[in-house]
Amino acid sequence: MGKVKEPLMKPIAVTEKLAVAQQPKLSDFQEFKRQGFTTIVNNRPDGEDPNQLGSAAEEAAAHAAGLGYVHIPVTSTAMTEDDARRLKEAIEQAPGPVVAHCRSGARSFRLWVLSGDLDSHTDAELLAKAAELGIDRSWLAAHRNSSGGDKK
Template identity: 25%
Template sequence: MTNRFAAILFGLCINCTSLVYAENTQNFSQLLSQNVSVSGQMTTAKFDQLMHQGFKSVIVNRPDEEAGNQVSISQLRTIAERSHVSVIYQPVDSGKVSQSDVAEFAKYYNHLPKPILLVCKSGSRSTALFNQAKSQGLLNE
């Protein structure tokens, strides 16, 4: 009975792991609008997969020197260039989105090819930039 229980448990664990993996590979970004998605904590493998999802531009709002950052802007640019995707580096300190940050973001947004992927640690500051620029009427949609 113990071996049978262990086998069933093992089978369940394998199925759960497969589901989690499938979920994670498909949900690397969150759609904010028809033209914009946002993604949090980045790795080179995750970014490489995102570059195959049709994005034409990327705005990175996470400073390279921020604690816990796993990839540099130069690594992201190298990956993006292979997919012919434009990358803008607009570092913004977490929790300190200023009006000048919002205006600069809007300038990039309005001139970049769409769809755009926004990248920061959790997605919060990139989402804040997008939402503030949108609410102020700064984005040409």
């Protein structure tokens, strides 16, 4: 019997230039490059989980794959306006599509919502993405309104 192939990392598209993903493995960085991403944003603080790669290992893997790397560590209970601004700037400055990750992808999505870059999304689109990531509808409603978006 042959070796069982691990499933490929499938980031969830949020915008044309941003996707979110769960914690990648080292082998995923080459796959991100193959999928057309140009930059990785790591939203996990180092030491959050003993099995995570850590920012130094991720930065090395990203650069080895020819990808840019940005570390904006946040927790679900401590995301600042500055963190959201830094994510928005990382996306704007990247030469192509960005994949932001945390443990599950939800925290990276929440940080993007807080960045206020929601004008091109309807409520239904945002709710569908939030549901896919397991984000509570009431959290999204509260933060969508505070970030400046109000499309129906």
